[in-house]
Amino acid sequence: MRRVTIKDIARMAGVSVTTVSRALNDAPEINPETRERILELCRKEGYRTNLLARSLISSHTNVIGVILSDISAPFHAALALHIETCAAQLGYQVMLCSGQPGSDRIDQLFEFLLSQGVDGILLASASNSALPLLEHYQSAVPTVLIGAAFPPIASSKRINSVCTDNYVGGQMAARYLHGLGHRKVAYLGVRQGSDTHQLRHQGFLDAAAELDMTVDTVWNPANHSTSESGYQLARNFFLQPFSHTAVFAASDLMALGIMQAADELGIAIPDQLSLLGFDNIDYAALPKIRLTTISQRTEALAAASVRLLTELIRQSDGTEFTQFLLTPELIQRDTCRSICAESQEHL
Amino acid sequence: MRRVTIKDIARMAGVSVTTVSRALNDAPEINPETRERILELCRKEGYRTNLLARSLISSHTNVIGVILSDISAPFHAALALHIETCAAQLGYQVMLCSGQPGSDRIDQLFEFLLSQGVDGILLASASNSALPLLEHYQSAVPTVLIGAAFPPIASSKRINSVCTDNYVGGQMAARYLHGLGHRKVAYLGVRQGSDTHQLRHQGFLDAAAELDMTVDTVWNPANHSTSESGYQLARNFFLQPFSHTAVFAASDLMALGIMQAADELGIAIPDQLSLLGFDNIDYAALPKIRLTTISQRTEALAAASVRLLTELIRQSDGTEFTQFLLTPELIQRDTCRSICAESQEHL
DNA sequence: CTGAAAGCGCTTACAG
DNA sequence: CTGAAAGCGCTTACAG
Numbered sequence: 001m002r003r004v005t006i007k008d009i010a011r012m013a014g015v016s017v018t019t020v021s022r023a024l025n026d027a028p029e030i031n032p033e034t035r036e037r038i039l040e041l042c043r044k045e046g047y048r049t050n051l052l053a054r055s056l057i058s059s060h061t062n063v064i065g066v067i068l069s070d071i072s073a074p075f076h077a078a079l080a081l082h083i084e085t086c087a088a089q090l091g092y093q094v095m096l097c098s099g100q101p102g103s104d105r106i107d108q109l110f111e112f113l114l115s116q117g118v119d120g121i122l123l124a125s126a127s128n129s130a131l132p133l134l135e136h137y138q139s140a141v142p143t144v145l146i147g148a149a150f151p152p153i154a155s156s157k158r159i160n161s162v163c164t165d166n167y168v169g170g171q172m173a174a175r176y177l178h179g180l181g182h183r184k185v186a187y188l189g190v191r192q193g194s195d196t197h198q199l200r201h202q203g204f205l206d207a208a209a210e211l212d213m214t215v216d217t218v219w220n221p222a223n224h225s226t227s228e229s230g231y232q233l234a235r236n237f238f239l240q241p242f243s244h245t246a247v248f249a250a251s252d253l254m255a256l257g258i259m260q261a262a263d264e265l266g267i268a269i270p271d272q273l274s275l276l277g278f279d280n281i282d283y284a285a286l287p288k289i290r291l292t293t294i295s296q297r298t299e300a301l302a303a304a305s306v307r308l309l310t311e312l313i314r315q316s317d318g319t320e321f322t323q324f325l326l327t328p329e330l331i332q333r334d335t336c337r338s339i340c341a342e343s344q345e346h347l
Numbered sequence: 348m349r350r351v352t353i354k355d356i357a358r359m360a361g362v363s364v365t366t367v368s369r370a371l372n373d374a375p376e377i378n379p380e381t382r383e384r385i386l387e388l389c390r391k392e393g394y395r396t397n398l399l400a401r402s403l404i405s406s407h408t409n410v411i412g413v414i415l416s417d418i419s420a421p422f423h424a425a426l427a428l429h430i431e432t433c434a435a436q437l438g439y440q441v442m443l444c445s446g447q448p449g450s451d452r453i454d455q456l457f458e459f460l461l462s463q464g465v466d467g468i469l470l471a472s473a474s475n476s477a478l479p480l481l482e483h484y485q486s487a488v489p490t491v492l493i494g495a496a497f498p499p500i501a502s503s504k505r506i507n508s509v510c511t512d513n514y515v516g517g518q519m520a521a522r523y524l525h526g527l528g529h530r531k532v533a534y535l536g537v538r539q540g541s542d543t544h545q546l547r548h549q550g551f552l553d554a555a556a557e558l559d560m561t562v563d564t565v566w567n568p569a570n571h572s573t574s575e576s577g578y579q580l581a582r583n584f585f586l587q588p589f590s591h592t593a594v595f596a597a598s599d600l601m602a603l604g605i606m607q608a609a610d611e612l613g614i615a616i617p618d619q620l621s622l623l624g625f626d627n628i629d630y631a632a633l634p635k636i637r638l639t640t641i642s643q644r645t646e647a648l649a650a651a652s653v654r655l656l657t658e659l660i661r662q663s664d665g666t667e668f669t670q671f672l673l674t675p676e677l678i679q680r681d682t683c684r685s686i687c688a689e690s691q692e693h694l
Numbered sequence: 695c696t697g698a699a700a701g702c703g704c705t706t707a708c709a710g
Numbered sequence: 711c712t713g714a715a716a717g718c719g720c721t722t723a724c725a726g
């Protein structure tokens with residue numbers, strides 16, 4: 001059960017390990033016949049290169065580490081999936097690590113991945129606590145943040161990132177609801193600890209202010225956005241009298257919880273209340289759910305981040321930083337409706 | 348940007364690399380003071396063990412490879428998630444690889460993982476083409492199949508596996524529908540190429556025969572089960588006149604497609620037609636979907652497979668094989684209804 | 695308690 | 711075209 005090594009092959013073939021190595025890496029300086037003979041032998045003996053040994057010398061592994069602050073979030077899961085696919089196409093393998101929802105052992109994951117010798121790291125986290133970590137580790141290994149959350153323009157942070165333009169996303173949401181005739185809306189589930197949420201919120205508020213649309217914000221005290229927390233928040237909200245005609249959810253997952261609460265309390269969506277989400281997770285497209293939402297374009301996000309990371313790996317001078325902003329996209333489905341005749345024309 | 352090595356630390360501390368190594372691995376034979384001094388130095392210099400080098404010697408990596416035949420299937424994604432969590436708890440890191448839906452390069456993934464020196468491999472695949480691969484590779488590395496599909500009793504295969512008892516699951520489905528008063532049901536989406544499906548189907552048929560329930564099977568000619576294929580199959584089925592009172596879907600994903608087709612054609616579920624799924628993917632629990640289904644108990648599956656694999660890694664004599672069968676569980680939600688008064692009492 | 699040496703499986707100048 | 715040797719960063723007998 002011991003693995004056959006280059007040394008074994010060399011002995012069997014009656015050549016040096018150097019020669020075997022050359023055959024395996026099809027180096028030019030080798031007799032084609034001996035190469036064939038060796039290769040044949042390797043096949044026959046089931047030889048398999050020990051990538052650990054090779055990496056020890058070449059000091060690259062062709063694996064990229066992916067850290068997800070919480071893989072149980074569907075948005076993250078989808079991201080992971082697409083990252084895997086993109087990376088594979090570029091010849092990289094993915095080593096996936098996930099934190100526990102809400103926990104903060106991300107630095108440990110960095111340490112592990114670094115010890116493992118990964119060529120680069122992709123970090124997906126909506127938490128603003130990720131930033132200092134990133135600044136710390138990017139001197140040790142090429143790193144890119146996905147879904148970066150800090151205000152890109154105001155920021156002096158020197159970080160590579162790929163993210164949805166959350167501010168613009170917030171604006172789109174406000175304008176869309178306003179276009180449908182809504183003048184008083186509630187914004188459910190914004191989290192203090194999330195830069196992503198802050199930006200989205202600010203964009204929404206700014207656009208709403210311009211349009212004279214009233215918005216009431218209900219904050220989410222929890223430190224992550226689940227459908228459960230959306231459900232709780234919505235229940236409390238719906239149980240008080242309210243005159244809002246639309247709800248903007250901080251995320252699709254929360255929107256799902258909001259739908260459930262509405263269902264239970266007999267509030268018809270969209271007839272009595274319009275609901276707009278953010279993310280466009282897979283769930284949102286399901287029959288019967290059909291959530292209107294702002295899409296994060298997960299696939300594009302994944303592709304861009306993998307591409308950026310591999311570029312950094314190839315020629316990281318560690319001096320240039322690129323921040324890639326992806327404009328989100330409105331996906332119209334069945335949970336928002338127009339509440340005035342004139343606004344119909346806006347569509 | 349060069350990493351600091353054990354050699355650097357040794358030089359700085361004025362000791363040998365042996366001593367540094369001992370400090371790092373807190374070996375007993377070392378002066379506590381020098382150990383502290385060295386450890387402090389390591390911290391200060393940002394030393395990080397090169398796990399590749401260590402693995403080269405110890406010949407284990409503490410990483411387990413996970414091969415998913417198709418990570419875009421929600422059941423697989425959920426599995427991956429739980430595997431990650433369980434593995435982390437047992438001190439293992441996960442290296443995730445996914446095939447492209449329908450493609451067959453699983454052997455390449457095995458080769459890669461083996462080259463990478465993983466300590467063990469978890470393979471999740473419903474395809475019966477996985478079996479020969481498994482038999483081939485398990486001599487090289489501990490391997491366990493998740494969701495094994497072959498008839499466990501009839502099988503002479505010597506393979507480690509953890510899977511849902513699909514035959515029993517099929518029986519449960521038939522009995523449940525019969526208990527609700529259904530006497531003529533359709534079974535939509537069974538795939539020829541999937542042992543899993545075959546077993547489920549057989550269990551369903553056997554139990555139905557015992558109960559004098561008629562079942563018509565509609566095969567799925569595609570080689571994977573998506574909601575899209577469920578949709579197509581269902582449309583064709585619904586467009587012909589039919590007198591069945593219930594549909595059993597080969598999987599939840601297909602059930603989703605069936606729901607959509609029913610929706611479009613104005614067939615009310617469960618009022619006109621009951622629908623039962625299999626898997627209990629996350630989607631199934633969503634408000635408005637609320638699919639009644641047979642649960643695969645993903646978490647238990649993941650936990651059992653990781654536990655089995657780590658045991659094999661620890662003491663693999665390669666002579667014992669364990670097949671772990673998990674009984675599925677009926678999850679009653681809103682898509683099945685009783686169609687006779689007396690059957691109500693059965694619930 | 696400490697260190698010199700060999701070695702894990704490979705690659706890569708260097709010399710022939 | 712081929713091989714001996716050094717070395718990647720670590721660990722582990724073995725000798726002191």
